Amino acid sequence: MAAGMILKDRYRLGRFPLAHKGMGEVWAGQDTLLDRPVIVKFVNAAAPDIDVVRRFRREVLLTARLDHPGVPAIYDVGEQDGRPYAVLQQIHGISLSDLVAEQGPLSIGWVAAIGAQISCVLLAARQIRLVHRDIKPSNVMLDKSGAAKVLDFGLAALPDDDRYSRITQSDQSLGTVGYMAPEQILGGPTDHRTDLYGLGATLFDLLTGRPPFDGVTTTTTLRHQLDDPPPRPTHVRSETPAVLDDLVHALLATDPKDRPATATEVYAVLAPLAQDLVPIPGVLDDPAGAVRAYAAILGRAPLQPQRLAAAPSEQTELDVERTAEQAEQLHTAGEFRAAARQWRQLADHQAQRRGGDDPLVFEFRLRAARAHVPLGEHDRALRQLNLLLQERIRTDGPRHAAVLDLQQEIEQLTKQRSAPRQSSRYERNADH
Incomplete structure (x- = not known):
């Protein structure tokens, strides 16, 4: 790809690629028809492996299925010189990993505000039985209004749909060391509680400025995740409220059955803590931005626990x-x-x-x-x-x-x- 290239007589690429992330090359661009900024994500290689193309396309399809303000919208798809691409909503903000690296641990209010928004995305994902499987700070962005956006559905799965469940032909287990749930490490089945584990690890990172599990090598980190009891944020940051400390500890439980049952339960703990959302220097300088962010959270609030589509065994009336x-x-x-x-x-x-x-x-x-x-x-x-x-x-x-x-x-x-x-x-x- 080259700077200034125009795709479909409509999307003009920027001056240089923003990043190479995973299997994709990411460019800023401009939709000349609707006069709005966009992101264009390409498959990396000039002659990409068929399995990589399949993964890329399934990521686009799964992202498009999750219609939620906490997920960047998919505007278009296409192919240029044999390389598939997707046109996405451009997010003006910063990843949580970069935010913590620059600012250090976040305030309790902002940790809760961001976590509450992620919970709402996970709740929406569960409504279509979608499991993200790679929730971590680098896959969440905070935009200039204070809204959190969950990115990168490259590892996502629909457990009940064979078209989307497998990632590679070997069906290998993938994830991010330190944030992937123990059931992913062991190659077991995953469900919505897998994403709750990733959320717990992300909250721990935002609260303390460090991942919950961090060994000298990949092997030692994985061993800590499987063998050690879940860490508590209060051991690193003593002023963490007890209810938040208990929540993160439970989210990081080794056994999925020991984690909160749903994202609604997590949201109910976090939302009341999302107070005193002070400006974040260089990210949210306008105090009104914090107010808009909290309004965004309330706008996504699951006021009543949403009933999932009933499985066949649940469709009969309960006695x-x-x-x-x-x-x-x-x-x-x-x-x-x-x-x-x-x-x-x-x-x-x-x-x-x-x-x-x-x-x-x-x-x-x-x-x-x-x-x-x-x-x-x-x-x-x-x-x-x-x-x-x-x-x-x-x-x-x-x-x-x-x-x-x-x-x-x-x-x-x-x-x-x-x-x-x-x-x-x-x-x-x-x-x-």
Whole structure:
């Protein structure tokens, strides 16, 4: 490609390429028809490998399927001298990796604001069963309005669609060391919780200025991810709020089942912390930019947990009484995780049919949260109980008997969490 080259009699390339990233060469350009700046991304080689072309095209198709303001829009596709290209929305901003390198750890408010926006993108991705599989600071940009944009869907997959699930003919496991989830490292199946792990690693990086796992070699880094307990931001940055520290710790859980259930749960923790969004020198100098950024977050807020398209096994009407009885039996038999899953299913079912304020929704979610206590997952239980407490306060006020009871339960569990544990998380997982 050459400076000033015109594609399709419409897109004029800039003076020089911006970067070579992964399998693509990236140029700034101008859409002369609509008079707007664009980004043009080419496959690298003059005679590219067929597998590289296939990966490039699947990235474009998957990005186009995710229609969300937190993802750069795909405007056009084409081919020039045998090299496929895509024309994308130009983002005027900075990657989070460059932002941390220049500014150091970000303020708590901005970490929460950025994380809340990424959560909304992940929530939208889950609606179409899309897994990004490479969430990390260099794949997220902060534009001049304070809005976060998730980039690079080159490793994304639709687990239920063979056209998009495989990356290469060998179906090899790919990702970024230090940010890829343990199930990716081991070549296992991935789902939305894989992206939640990447989000947790990104939040840790923004809070501390360093990745959560960082060894001398790739092998030692991977070994830390698989064998070491998830790190806590407070060990590096003591002023990190406890609720944020617990969230990041849970997102980085080795076992996907120990992570938050959905991006909605993550958003509910982060959004209230997105306050005091001060200007970021050289990036967001206008104080009003922080206000616009927070407005952008609210505009993407999942006000009610969105119901995924039901799998065939879920399309029949639930027998609430019978399912609740089954959950109780599972809990009595010591199958606490299965019981929690069943109670969450009941809560979602009831909320969809009778609204989130139905008393049974609260009761089922409360039982699901409590089921994690005998598993030793106190942090996860506390996180869910605190969310329920916030909802109850909004509904009934701070002096309601149910609110006071729940506050007392949270205080007791917090003390219990601080006491020495009888077994490690790995021993518990082996038992269950």
